Amino acid sequence: xxxxxRLYNFACWLTHDRQEAEDLVQETYAKALKGFSSFQxxxxxxxxxxxxxxxxxxxxxxxxxATATVPLDLEEDEExxxxxxxxxxxxxxxxxxxxxxxxxxxxVPVTYREILLLCEVEEMSYQEISATxxxxxxxxxxxxxxxxxxxxxxxxxxxxxxxxxxxxxFNRS
Amino acid sequence: xxxxTWTDKLDAYLDGExxxxxxxxxxxxxxxxxxxxxxxxSRVQQKRVVQAAGLKFTPDPAFRARIQRSVAPRRAPRxxxxxxxxxxxxxxxxxxxxxxxxxxRQRKGEQQLLSELTxxxxxxxxxxxxxxxxxxxRHTVKPWFAGKIPFTFNxxxxxxxxxxxxxxxxxxxxxxxxxxxxxxxxxHQISVFIFQDRDLGNLYLDDSARSAxxxxxxxxxxxxxxxxxxxxxxxxxxxxxxxxLKAAG
Numbered sequence: 001x002x003x004x005x006r007l008y009n010f011a012c013w014l015t016h017d018r019q020e021a022e023d024l025v026q027e028t029y030a031k032a033l034k035g036f037s038s039f040q041x042x043x044x045x046x047x048x049x050x051x052x053x054x055x056x057x058x059x060x061x062x063x064x065x066a067t068a069t070v071p072l073d074l075e076e077d078e079e080x081x082x083x084x085x086x087x088x089x090x091x092x093x094x095x096x097x098x099x100x101x102x103x104x105x106x107x108v109p110v111t112y113r114e115i116l117l118l119c120e121v122e123e124m125s126y127q128e129i130s131a132t133x134x135x136x137x138x139x140x141x142x143x144x145x146x147x148x149x150x151x152x153x154x155x156x157x158x159x160x161x162x163x164x165x166x167x168x169x170f171n172r173s
Numbered sequence: 174x175x176x177x178t179w180t181d182k183l184d185a186y187l188d189g190e191x192x193x194x195x196x197x198x199x200x201x202x203x204x205x206x207x208x209x210x211x212x213x214x215s216r217v218q219q220k221r222v223v224q225a226a227g228l229k230f231t232p233d234p235a236f237r238a239r240i241q242r243s244v245a246p247r248r249a250p251r252x253x254x255x256x257x258x259x260x261x262x263x264x265x266x267x268x269x270x271x272x273x274x275x276x277x278r279q280r281k282g283e284q285q286l287l288s289e290l291t292x293x294x295x296x297x298x299x300x301x302x303x304x305x306x307x308x309x310x311r312h313t314v315k316p317w318f319a320g321k322i323p324f325t326f327n328x329x330x331x332x333x334x335x336x337x338x339x340x341x342x343x344x345x346x347x348x349x350x351x352x353x354x355x356x357x358x359x360x361h362q363i364s365v366f367i368f369q370d371r372d373l374g375n376l377y378l379d380d381s382a383r384s385a386x387x388x389x390x391x392x393x394x395x396x397x398x399x400x401x402x403x404x405x406x407x408x409x410x411x412x413x414x415x416x417x418l419k420a421a422g
Contacts, residue, residue: 001240004232004237005231005232012229012230022232022239026240029244030243033244097226098222098225102226117227121223121227125189144184148184148216151219151223
């Protein structure tokens, strides 16, 4: 089963519920097998199956609720956050940092969360992300930029569970 | 302080999405600009943290097994699509092989039978005493075989035909006893062999006319007996004698 582990991880991030994620993955594979004839050899299989999963999620109850709560000004320009320089003390990556980022990732709108996961975790190219999300390349770049800023804001707004710890790339000013 | 001109390109640059010349320009700028270098470092760190933190959920083995089971029925047609033609081809090859083997054995049996009959006939022609019972009378020849072979047969009346019965002897084919009758037509001799059908085993010859080593051969089955007529006479003469024997049998 190609991409099974990663699809499950992606589904969990979208649904925030393991049972729903399992149903989503199962339905994705069922649809992929049923509609495999529609897959064009030579095109990106990973983008194709991720698109099936995402479309299935968007039409689910959870997906509809998640997208209904996306701010209307999502694609509008946001205030630029000042860049914060790393400090030597923040170089060492701790597990508490991961937890902090995971909490922040769970808080950002699903539209941002999915593009961050596709870019950073799945390491998809902009072209693959464009194919997966069915959006133009220009939108991929602008949405990704906003998603990163939103995540940074969410990290800064999340109480750090480890006193005195900082998260690399998310330092508080 | 991050340069406004370059900051928008940093993400694409760090994501490896810029083309060669453009990437080179950004790289060159970042190396010379402390603000953009720090910003790049920060963004790379963010990417790495998200990459590590994003891999949070792992499916349990039970779920994997369930998915595999759910997709398993789809494998059947693929299995069938692949193996059915293979099995069909294998079956065709096996059946073809069996038929070929049977035909081969049959041809081998025919050749062996014709060879043995020809040998017997030639041996009779070459013998100083070609027959053990010398008589032109069918009522002498037929009783002579009683007790020597495990069956009996009828001989035709030849008075109004060009054929003359010279006599007979016991012959063996496939280790079974049978009768060999010698007829003459003009200067040609004809051997007629009579054996039980069941004794021939894998020695098989169908009823069609044929020749072996220039000898004409005729064969037929009648009342559980297999007749073979073999000679260098013409086909028409041989056929006439065969008709007389069939009528008598």
